[in-house]
Amino acid sequence: MKVPIASPVMTEKMIEAAANALRNERLTLGESVFKFEEAFARMCGSKYAIAVNSGTAALQLALQAHGIKAGDRVVTPAMSFVATTNAFVPFGVAPGFADVLEKDYTLDPAKLKAAVDNKTKAVIPVHLYGHVAAMDEINDIAKKNNFVVVEDAAQAHGAVYKGRKAGNLAHAGCFSFYPTKNMHVGGDGGMITTNDDKVVDVCTRMRHCGRKKGSNYEHDIIGYTYRLNSANAAVGLEQLKMLPEWNEKRRAAAKQYDQMLKGVGDLVLPPGPTKDVSPVYHLYTLRTKRRYELKAFLEGKGVGVGLNYELPIHLQPIYKEMFGFKEGMLPITEKCCKEVIAIPMFADITQEQISYVVDCVKEFYSK
Numbered sequence: 001m002k003v004p005i006a007s008p009v010m011t012e013k014m015i016e017a018a019a020n021a022l023r024n025e026r027l028t029l030g031e032s033v034f035k036f037e038e039a040f041a042r043m044c045g046s047k048y049a050i051a052v053n054s055g056t057a058a059l060q061l062a063l064q065a066h067g068i069k070a071g072d073r074v075v076t077p078a079m080s081f082v083a084t085t086n087a088f089v090p091f092g093v094a095p096g097f098a099d100v101l102e103k104d105y106t107l108d109p110a111k112l113k114a115a116v117d118n119k120t121k122a123v124i125p126v127h128l129y130g131h132v133a134a135m136d137e138i139n140d141i142a143k144k145n146n147f148v149v150v151e152d153a154a155q156a157h158g159a160v161y162k163g164r165k166a167g168n169l170a171h172a173g174c175f176s177f178y179p180t181k182n183m184h185v186g187g188d189g190g191m192i193t194t195n196d197d198k199v200v201d202v203c204t205r206m207r208h209c210g211r212k213k214g215s216n217y218e219h220d221i222i223g224y225t226y227r228l229n230s231a232n233a234a235v236g237l238e239q240l241k242m243l244p245e246w247n248e249k250r251r252a253a254a255k256q257y258d259q260m261l262k263g264v265g266d267l268v269l270p271p272g273p274t275k276d277v278s279p280v281y282h283l284y285t286l287r288t289k290r291r292y293e294l295k296a297f298l299e300g301k302g303v304g305v306g307l308n309y310e311l312p313i314h315l316q317p318i319y320k321e322m323f324g325f326k327e328g329m330l331p332i333t334e335k336c337c338k339e340v341i342a343i344p345m346f347a348d349i350t351q352e353q354i355s356y357v358v359d360c361v362k363e364f365y366s367k
Contacts, residue, residue, distance in 0.1 A: 004304045005342060006344075007348060017032075020234065027231070028227045029227055032237060036228075040175075040236075044193045046193040048193065048200040049193050050207065051228040055176025055190040056083040056087045057190055057226040063150060064091070066122065069092070069093070074095060074122045075122075077128070078315075079309060079333045080126045081308075083154075095313070096120060097115065099331065099333050103271060105129065107123075122150060124150050124151070124152050126155075129285055129308070130156050130250075130279045131277060132156060132166055132276075135151075135170065139170060148171050149171050150170060152174055153173045153175050154175055154181070157175060158182065159279055162276050168193060168195070172193065174193075175193070182250070182282055183239040183242070189228050205221060206223040206226070208226075209223040210223025211223065245347075247347075249348070254270070254281045260354070264361060266289055284345040286341050286343060294341060298343070298364070301363075304344055305343060308342050311337065312333050315334070343357055344357055
């Protein structure tokens, strides 16, 4: 049996929605874009949502709309995809890093507190693998130190923290719609969520070349070409309707994995639901000191795996070159990044596929 690591859904209804947008709307910033923004804001419980062409663009605009500029410093976890910091380093903002909690791979509030200096103007907590960070503690630290909090919710569409959705837990939230995410738009895409009237105004203009309101060729801020295509938004609208059901299916699949893999070998299972957090399992991650052996074995059995993230951001070659980061500065991050391996997780994964993956993992540990 072959079981992929992910399996993006694209139904005929979604394809027809995209075709309908292509036939009947402006190709960019058409009616579907605005409908998608309204629906996504409702899902998150935020006042506004601004659609853009990637999760990286979402982070960049959210930071710039809050006044983050060259010479400032933004603190993030390094256990994340490199886009988290690529969103701000190109415009002269320095990255600062704080270690993660080993129990759930999200930003450790105590380490954040120690990482803050007088140049720190923002923090980006990452809801890694669909598990929400400790937002109350992070927001408290931000309030005391007067800096902005922007959620990197690229992997957490629909995740819940203390009764509220990811994307409505800070000054702004940022999402990615890359095809492997819990929902996508049939290509690249992103979304900013906020309750701030000024932020929505600035982000809306920045994504559209910095145009002045009511003018096509007068520009009163520096902007970018970060618009979302109408056809992509039409797909996103259809995907968003399915998101609650898909997330419940992921949770059910994770529960089965938990039950079947408990106590197997040296495996550390992923963080599960708590009284505060209802995760959405963008990935189902295991930890093992035998990661590369397990990877090779599973791939030989037709089971897709992922190493998320094999190299933390601070140890990426360009970041070491630019900022002089060295191994040893984030011990928990570095330990986890050497051990994490993701096994197949997607909404329509079957019982047969889950059983096959588990059987393969158990076979590996029986040898």
